[in-house]
Amino acid sequence: MTPHDISTLDTDLSEQLPRIVTELPGPRARELLAKEEPFLSPSLIHVVPLMVDRASGCVVRDVDGNTFLDCVAGIATASTGHCHPRVVQAVKDQADVLLHICGTDFHYPGYGELASRLARLAPGPDDWQTFLTNSGTEAVEAAIKLARHHTGRVDMIAFRGAFHGRSTGSLSLTASKTRYRRGFGPLLPGVHHADYASCHDCPVGRTYPGCDIACLTESLERDLFQYTVAPDQVAAIFVEPVQGEGGYVVPPRDFLVRLREICDRYGIMLVFDEVQSGMGRTGTFFAAEHFGVVPDIITLAKGLASGFPLGAMMARPEIMTWPGGSHGSTCGGNPVCIAAALATLDLLEEELCGNSAAVGAYLKLRLETELADVPTVEGVRGLGLMIGIELARPELAGALTQACYQRGLLVLDCGKKAIRMAPPLVLTRAQADTAADIFVTTCRELG
Numbered sequence: 324m325t326p327h328d329i330s331t332l333d334t335d336l337s338e339q340l341p342r343i344v345t346e347l348p349g350p351r352a353r354e355l356l357a358k359e360e361p362f363l364s365p366s367l368i369h370v371v372p373l374m375v376d377r378a379s380g381c382v383v384r385d386v387d388g389n390t391f392l393d394c395v396a397g398i399a400t401a402s403t404g405h406c407h408p409r410v411v412q413a414v415k416d417q418a419d420v421l422l423h424i425c426g427t428d429f430h431y432p433g434y435g436e437l438a439s440r441l442a443r444l445a446p447g448p449d450d451w452q453t454f455l456t457n458s459g460t461e462a463v464e465a466a467i468k469l470a471r472h473h474t475g476r477v478d479m480i481a482f483r484g485a486f487h488g489r490s491t492g493s494l495s496l497t498a499s500k501t502r503y504r505r506g507f508g509p510l511l512p513g514v515h516h517a518d519y520a521s522c523h524d525c526p527v528g529r530t531y532p533g534c535d536i537a538c539l540t541e542s543l544e545r546d547l548f549q550y551t552v553a554p555d556q557v558a559a560i561f562v563e564p565v566q567g568e569g570g571y572v573v574p575p576r577d578f579l580v581r582l583r584e585i586c587d588r589y590g591i592m593l594v595f596d597e598v599q600s601g602m603g604r605t606g607t608f609f610a611a612e613h614f615g616v617v618p619d620i621i622t623l624a625k626g627l628a629s630g631f632p633l634g635a636m637m638a639r640p641e642i643m644t645w646p647g648g649s650h651g652s653t654c655g656g657n658p659v660c661i662a663a664a665l666a667t668l669d670l671l672e673e674e675l676c677g678n679s680a681a682v683g684a685y686l687k688l689r690l691e692t693e694l695a696d697v698p699t700v701e702g703v704r705g706l707g708l709m710i711g712i713e714l715a716r717p718e719l720a721g722a723l724t725q726a727c728y729q730r731g732l733l734v735l736d737c738g739k740k741a742i743r744m745a746p747p748l749v750l751t752r753a754q755a756d757t758a759a760d761i762f763v764t765t766c767r768e769l770g
């Protein structure tokens with residue numbers, strides 16, 4: 324069967340259940356994998372040998388006709404589901420009239436429209452200003468530059484377990500795995516790391532979820548401010564309001580409240596990196612809303628344009644004080660990506676944020692209840708459709724990812740020994756049931 328034959332087999336892929344019809348990877352996938360291998364950068368991870376032909380909603384089909392339920396969503400990015408017809412139509416319409424003009428030098432209506440809609444949706448007063456980028460790491464780079472420019476200070480604080488990107492500035496903040504940093508130093512000077520409150524492998528012996536914010540006081544105020552860096556030298560504290568790559572860790576509200584207080588006291592910019600937790604992923608537009616904390620700077624990307632390369636760095640006008648020409652981007656805020664983002668915002672506002680909250684709570688409850696007596700599972704946590712499952716041992720995460728793939732469920736590891744579920748926000752209850760059924764059965768068998 325050729326890929327062409329497969330693609331004409333059905334019309335509504337999004338309704339399909341996972342169905343594995345060949346060994347994995349199948350013959351066509353093996354052939355294509357062997358052909359591409361010599362030409363690809365070996366830095367690409369490729370957690371499973373999945374060669375995707377097409378995808379719709381939460382369902383992905385490979386080149387051999389196997390269908391998978393997608394609980395990864397291109398790493399929490401295909402927010403409106405794969406190829407949502409309204410996003411596809413918006414992209415086609417825009418592509419007919421304007422592909423590129425460069426938002427740094429010229430105007431087009433979409434840029435301002437997206438910025439004003441994001442301003443209304445962001446927490447706190449709605450006078451946020453936005454700089455658009457091509458990716459999450461670029462949004463973080465922009466935040467680093469803005470924070471330094473605005474405060475006239477150099478140093479930055481981030482947290483152990485954090486992931487802020489892979490370009491040199493953002494990589495200096497990233498501290499989720501040494502493999503991201505090994506061999507790339509020296510990175511930016513003046514970056515300090517503290518403990519993320521409520522971390523599941525708490526260095527001071529408190530374990531999730533009973534942790535209080537003493538970690539923060541000890542790690543940040545005592546260890547850093549007393550011994551390493553004076554707070555009046557710090558330009559910004561970068562924090563993921565829900566830690567992503569580091570393990571899908573939800574901090575106690577007080578952690579972020581306390582960070583806000585510290586930043587206010589010392590004139591430090593509080594940057595919420597919402598690249599993974601934003602755009603409805605946690606059941607609210609911004610994860611910040613769960614905690615009632617308004618940051619000074621926000622970074623977004625991933626779900627912003629349903630998979631098109633678009634990121635955003637937002638700040639209030641009193642902070643967005645850099646002058647014309649001090650920062651820019653050739654393709655950041657490309658009109659086609661913006662068209663995808665505007666359609667994405669419509670869908671999130673109409674129903675998908677709510678669906679993320681409701682179906683996320685349902686899936687989490689099922690996993691919590693049914694995994695409670697499985698010895699290899701230590702706990703389930705998360706908000707909305709950002710769900711982490713903490714395992715007993717690191718090697719289980721890889722084994723589970725592979726075993727779920729063999730059964731038609733795509734999941735990804737995170738943290739030291741956790742699995743993340745971050746499906747498209749269109750996940751239905753029936754699909755959540757299928758995901759839970761496969762995941763629980765696989766956990767039980769591995770345990």
Ligand code: PLP
Pocket residue numbers: 398458459460461463486487488489563567568596597598599600624625
């Ligand atoms: N910040 C966070 C919180 C992320 O999760 C990521 C990517 O996973 C990034 C930044 C970097 O985004 P990108 O891969 O688009 O550069």
